[in-house]
Amino acid sequence: MSVASNIIDDQRMRIIRNEFSRLGDKCYLDNAGTALYPQSLLKVINDDLLKNVYMNPHSDKYTRDCIDQIRCTILNHFNSDTSTYSVIFTSGTTQSLKLVLESFQFQNYNEEKGSFIYLRDNHTSVIGLRELVKNKDVDVVHISHSEFLSSLKISQISHEGCQEKDINKSNTLLVYPMQSNFNGFKYPINCLKNIQNGCLSGYLKKQLCEVNCNWYILLDAASFVATSKLDLSVTQPDFVCLSFYKIFGFPTGLGALLVKNGSANVLSQRNYFGGGTVDIALSSEDFHVKRSTLHERFEDGTLPFLSIIALKHCFDIISHLIPKTVNNNVMDTISYHTYYLAKDLYEQLKDLKHENGAKAAVLYMDTDFTDINIQGGIVTFNLLRQDGSYIGYAEFQHMADLFNISTRTGCFCNSGSCQRHLNISNKEMKAMHKAGHKCGDEIDLIDGKPTGAVRVSFGYHNTFDDVDKLILMISKCLFKNLNIHKPERTMINFNNNKKETINVNSKEQTSVILNIKKFFNLHGMPEVYNQNSKILLSEIAIFPIKSCGAFKIKTGWKIGKKGFKYDREWMIVKDNGVCLTQKQNTLMCKIQPFIDLENKCLTLCFSGLQPISIPLDPTNNNQYIETQVCQSKVCTDVVKGYDCGDEVADWISNALGVSYLRLIKQSSERVQKQKSNEGVKMLSLSNQAQYLLVNKATVRWLKSKITDMTFTDDIDSLVDRFRGNLIIDTSQELIEREWQKLVIGQHEFKVEGQCSRCQMVCIDQKTGEKTVEPLRTISQEFGGKLRFGIYLSYIGPVNGCKDHILATYSEVNPFSKMSQ
Numbered sequence: 001m002s003v004a005s006n007i008i009d010d011q012r013m014r015i016i017r018n019e020f021s022r023l024g025d026k027c028y029l030d031n032a033g034t035a036l037y038p039q040s041l042l043k044v045i046n047d048d049l050l051k052n053v054y055m056n057p058h059s060d061k062y063t064r065d066c067i068d069q070i071r072c073t074i075l076n077h078f079n080s081d082t083s084t085y086s087v088i089f090t091s092g093t094t095q096s097l098k099l100v101l102e103s104f105q106f107q108n109y110n111e112e113k114g115s116f117i118y119l120r121d122n123h124t125s126v127i128g129l130r131e132l133v134k135n136k137d138v139d140v141v142h143i144s145h146s147e148f149l150s151s152l153k154i155s156q157i158s159h160e161g162c163q164e165k166d167i168n169k170s171n172t173l174l175v176y177p178m179q180s181n182f183n184g185f186k187y188p189i190n191c192l193k194n195i196q197n198g199c200l201s202g203y204l205k206k207q208l209c210e211v212n213c214n215w216y217i218l219l220d221a222a223s224f225v226a227t228s229k230l231d232l233s234v235t236q237p238d239f240v241c242l243s244f245y246k247i248f249g250f251p252t253g254l255g256a257l258l259v260k261n262g263s264a265n266v267l268s269q270r271n272y273f274g275g276g277t278v279d280i281a282l283s284s285e286d287f288h289v290k291r292s293t294l295h296e297r298f299e300d301g302t303l304p305f306l307s308i309i310a311l312k313h314c315f316d317i318i319s320h321l322i323p324k325t326v327n328n329n330v331m332d333t334i335s336y337h338t339y340y341l342a343k344d345l346y347e348q349l350k351d352l353k354h355e356n357g358a359k360a361a362v363l364y365m366d367t368d369f370t371d372i373n374i375q376g377g378i379v380t381f382n383l384l385r386q387d388g389s390y391i392g393y394a395e396f397q398h399m400a401d402l403f404n405i406s407t408r409t410g411c412f413c414n415s416g417s418c419q420r421h422l423n424i425s426n427k428e429m430k431a432m433h434k435a436g437h438k439c440g441d442e443i444d445l446i447d448g449k450p451t452g453a454v455r456v457s458f459g460y461h462n463t464f465d466d467v468d469k470l471i472l473m474i475s476k477c478l479f480k481n482l483n484i485h486k487p488e489r490t491m492i493n494f495n496n497n498k499k500e501t502i503n504v505n506s507k508e509q510t511s512v513i514l515n516i517k518k519f520f521n522l523h524g525m526p527e528v529y530n531q532n533s534k535i536l537l538s539e540i541a542i543f544p545i546k547s548c549g550a551f552k553i554k555t556g557w558k559i560g561k562k563g564f565k566y567d568r569e570w571m572i573v574k575d576n577g578v579c580l581t582q583k584q585n586t587l588m589c590k591i592q593p594f595i596d597l598e599n600k601c602l603t604l605c606f607s608g609l610q611p612i613s614i615p616l617d618p619t620n621n622n623q624y625i626e627t628q629v630c631q632s633k634v635c636t637d638v639v640k641g642y643d644c645g646d647e648v649a650d651w652i653s654n655a656l657g658v659s660y661l662r663l664i665k666q667s668s669e670r671v672q673k674q675k676s677n678e679g680v681k682m683l684s685l686s687n688q689a690q691y692l693l694v695n696k697a698t699v700r701w702l703k704s705k706i707t708d709m710t711f712t713d714d715i716d717s718l719v720d721r722f723r724g725n726l727i728i729d730t731s732q733e734l735i736e737r738e739w740q741k742l743v744i745g746q747h748e749f750k751v752e753g754q755c756s757r758c759q760m761v762c763i764d765q766k767t768g769e770k771t772v773e774p775l776r777t778i779s780q781e782f783g784g785k786l787r788f789g790i791y792l793s794y795i796g797p798v799n800g801c802k803d804h805i806l807a808t809y810s811e812v813n814p815f816s817k818m819s820q
């Protein structure tokens, strides 16, 4: 028998997992991105809103009272009450932070400058606060992680001693996170007294700033409170910022700023007043008086009152769902639960070794998981190959997508921590940016050096199963034979303070390893092929509907600057206006299109359905409606098109099992956003270049490298996965990578670069099934660069040729870099 967690027993864990059945087989490990809401939460909120009439709190006392009640619930959650703290509702942590900076009085009745200090390891939302003080007389100072920690240790006695704040002196505001969103490191919370007593004054002095006793502390608690208990009866920072979706997963757009009542006066610099924040305001004279209650002064406009009502149920449901196993407290239980899951993963990654004994993971942690007081349930790392080279995070992401595992990759809005752990200097950061790397993009390695990492963060719904899924994916996808060392997993019984040991069946462990070995047993010899000095264009394929099946052309096809005629001219669009791709719906490849030029129609086939035909040209047909479509999830590429009508829309929805799909034909006009940097353009060509050429010889070579026995594609099926327009077969593999230009028949093409690949090549184009290969081998063979096939753009006809037809079996004449 195995245990689901060290803290929550299996029976309770099943009840919790029931609340997340919508996950299906998705393994959700990005809880630091957002928590997930339990399903019954929506039901109780729904019932509440259906039963009660909530009105604008400015008009309705009942709603106002409910909201005030929830302020108390929030403070109660943090073990405080309205006599010590006030709750100001905001839209989230970021707004809370901005509100403090905007209102904070740095200078008093003297000429001294105030100071604003932040940690370099803070979240980007904190770093950006410095822009808000630029026009004020304020020194902006940043402090490194290690200098901050060592300053905190300096005993208060060595300072002149700060007993009380001096209202005649300027003020210093320090912002730091309670827990790093980068790797879950928890900053000491018991050091507030030391800070207030001036233990950081020495550092300020070194920076030539005014030093006095007026320290104010702004805690960024966003990451900490998601899985830990913040006890405001023990530590009392002046200001605390948080977002509720990080704790409960719902509602979004709601956060709070907690202000210690004794420190409220320093938030005096706010100019704006809005609906609800004033006792009197004259519209024709410069006269207004702000409300006296703190939160009323800061909550502009109408509060998101229904979200606040929902919040009450969030607190309720958590306390019913989660047992109070640790310290008779829900948050402590969540804290231990997530900590031990992360610790388990940490230990496995730390010990993860390749067959040759080389380390397989680099961890970016600030603790070694020996103390829950300084470490939360987050593990951040990169993976290494046998030869010590890095696997980039984008590659990891593609593999994780394939296994339906959600993690966060990149720098997680924390460039300071990223730079510190990945050892990237400011100069290098700027150079990377100049080379086209931007926050959140796919450029995961530059000169072999990682630009970001993988973050795994646990929530209360996770179990050891999730850790196992991740480890299995790492070994299946990225490595062949890994030595996995599973730590002992035991239930910890907190009630009588002794560890109750339940052994994990050791047979179960070894069977996992055996399966992986079986999976990757060596086999397979390269197929023989005819040596042929002449290169011929062996196949032309077009993909009339983006992401759907290929239409293979027997004789020849019309060619143009924008690609082959009818290639990717149609697309399937979801009800939100975004284009559907095979990544989301693998069945798309089974929609088989045929173009009949004579009858001017496109016919679609799908097994089990009657074929359906639509006219090729929408403009002579008045059933079409003009519309706009987003090509990508982020809508960077907006396309104009014509809707092909209800009948085909229903047919496609039926085939793919998704409601409200529409078929859109792209019109010739393309509203594309301009890319400013040429370098960047080269890196993100994937949807822009017109022709994709795939060399069968290279595919054959790739197949010989694939050692996975369960991968049974023949060469033609493997070629099909790359969805090329032009298929050739040369005597030598990989030579197409050297080419700069080619003439096929009477037409000249320029090579635009290699095609970067994603998990789409892992979809069997006949069955729609997902496999690990060939992406794993591509990544292995090309050092993590997922490139395969080359992009071409059409230059024009040569030798005075007038036709615009490219014929199959035309001769292909390449010009490589050398021969030019």
Ligand SMILES: *Cc1c(COP(=O)(O)O)cnc(C)c1O
Pocket: 092, 093, 094, 095, 123, 125, 177, 179, 180, 181, 220, 221, 222, 223, 224, 243, 246
């Ligand atoms: C998430 C997070 C933020 C930003 O929170 P928003 O909800 O995006 O405003 C700031 N700091 C830390 C430590 C975080 O984890």
